[in-house]
Amino acid sequence: MNPQTTPASSPSATTFATPWGTLDLTRFPVDPRERLRAWDAADEYLLRHLAGETDSAGGAATELAGRRIVVLGDRWGALTTALATAPSAESATAPSAESTTEPSTGPAPAPAPYEPVQISDSHLGRQATRENLARAGTAVDEARLLTTRDTPPERIDVLLVRVPKSLALLEDQLHRLAPAIHPGTVVIGTGMVTEIHTSTLQLFEKVLGPTRTSLAVRKARLILCTPDPALDRGPNPWPHRYALPSDIGAAAGRTVVNHAGTFCAERLDIGTRFFLAHLPTPAPGDRVVDLGCGNGVVGTAAALAGPGAELLFVDESHQAVASAEETFRTNLGPDAPAEFRTADALDPAVFAPGSVDLVLNNPPFHSHQATTDATAWRMFTGARRALRPGGELWVVGNRHLGYHVKLRKLFGNCQLVAGNPKFVVLRAVKR
Structure with a gap:
């Protein structure tokens, strides 16, 4: 069809x-x-x-x-x-010819x-x-x-x-x-x-x-x-936990919590690892967003490096936001200030324009089985809208995706912070 x-x-x-x-x-x-x-x-x-x-x-x-x-x-x-x-089959069935029920004089009820x-x-x-x-x-x-x-x-x-x-x-x-x-x-x-x-x-x-x-x-x-309720299925193995490497800055050796379905549940992925080695240090009072937070390791690292910053974790996956909250709480304690939201990027209905100082982003380039840059573009445009003048968007991505072109078009500027043969870390400032 x-x-x-x-x-x-x-x-x-x-x-x-x-x-x-x-x-x-x-x-x-x-x-x-x-x-x-x-x-x-x-x-x-x-x-x-x-x-x-x-x-x-x-x-x-x-x-x-x-x-x-x-x-x-x-x-x-x-x-x-x-x-x-x-x-439904029951409500759609008409009364039989043998029915003794008086016919209704009004319109027939809509099938439920x-x-x-x-x-x-x-x-x-x-x-x-x-x-x-x-x-x-x-x-x-x-x-x-x-x-x-x-x-x-x-x-x-x-x-x-x-x-x-x-x-x-x-x-x-x-x-x-x-x-x-x-x-x-x-x-x-x-x-x-x-x-x-x-x-x-x-x-x-x-x-x-x-x-x-x-x-x-x-x-x-x-x-x-065919269900077998007597089956011995064993316990649910999720969530998973693992320790971060010792050479990645403020988050070195810290624990990551991954609920099922969250990106890289077994180990730190190489793109995030590269990003962690080049993260900016937030100033006290800065409002920092880990956009597309996944398991929250980037935002947690920013909070560890910049005590006093206000962290906000955002993802469209409920499993990811739950993972980010557990990762953050495990490493900074149950009372550390942070917000955790399931939302569509930086939705203007949720994030007021000019309300954010720093956005950290490792955008996905898949939507289910489809490869697309639509999500990254929505994240970038939402970040620009939410950032205050002088606020910064930091992005890590595969070099071949060409995010620098989109950022220059949107922000009017884009600086290469770091790069290797596979990844780049980019910085765009809202003028």
Whole structure:
């Protein structure tokens, strides 16, 4: 199915055909130049399977009415929106001819939708879900939106899993959800063929029970798991902790805490290591933002080097912000002043213009499986807006990404602080 731009909705919306109708979906934030869809063949395959339209279902639809449906890892809300707007089988059934109930003289009641529970690590994904529900004319409360840090439901009858890029995040979340799964729970995963590996299937089997895969359709595949509540899955191994190297400045030898799904959970990555060796020292009273904080090691190092600075950790991942808070508290104590926010870069609704002195940034250049500089550009523009005159943005990045070009265009200046064959540390000042 080819995406089709929908003039009546957002310029970047594409029409997603589900077994129950069509939806106009977008990613978040909405960008008219965006060429990436808010759904793919894996989302489509799973919904068709639920409706009994694939060979994998044996021609039978999955019973959903009256059952607690949990959707894990729904990237932009395609699955949640489709289920929240689909008429349930019970409410969509017309009265039989033998019914003695008097016919209603008023309009027929609208079929009640299912009420899925979405569990997501992504702030942007949750915002996209809210906007897609609103675009479909559905109240947000038709779906319950939880984060990966929230307490999961006590009972799950249908578990739908969009396989994440991070196998660690999948492991952590399956462990968290396993106590709510019972022998009758329907467990179905979905992903593109390139996203589902032997290790993915082994993880389902280890934590939930026997697992098999479907045939591939349009390069997408389903994971079909039969829960075994008696399975000895062992304890959840997350979060992980490790000590930093001894030659990286103020944070040398300190402990890092990584919740599942956070970048470089097992060791310090080489880009951050290079950045730590060249960080500026904040002055007392400076408001410093660790933007895209991940496990918080950069902001923690800045706080250790510059006592008296006010630290603010920001990431769009709930797992990352939880990691940053534990890393900071482990090294500076429970009462050290700092803020931890899950947000879209330096959202102007959250960060007042001219309210920040220093921004430290190691921007990602992937969004799920797609390579894109959209996130870095949004971070840079948000940093410029939030910085006071004379405030500075410090960035580390792969040399080949050419961030200096973007920073010069945006700030009018860019200084190379340090470089090696792979990475550069750049400094831009708001004039």
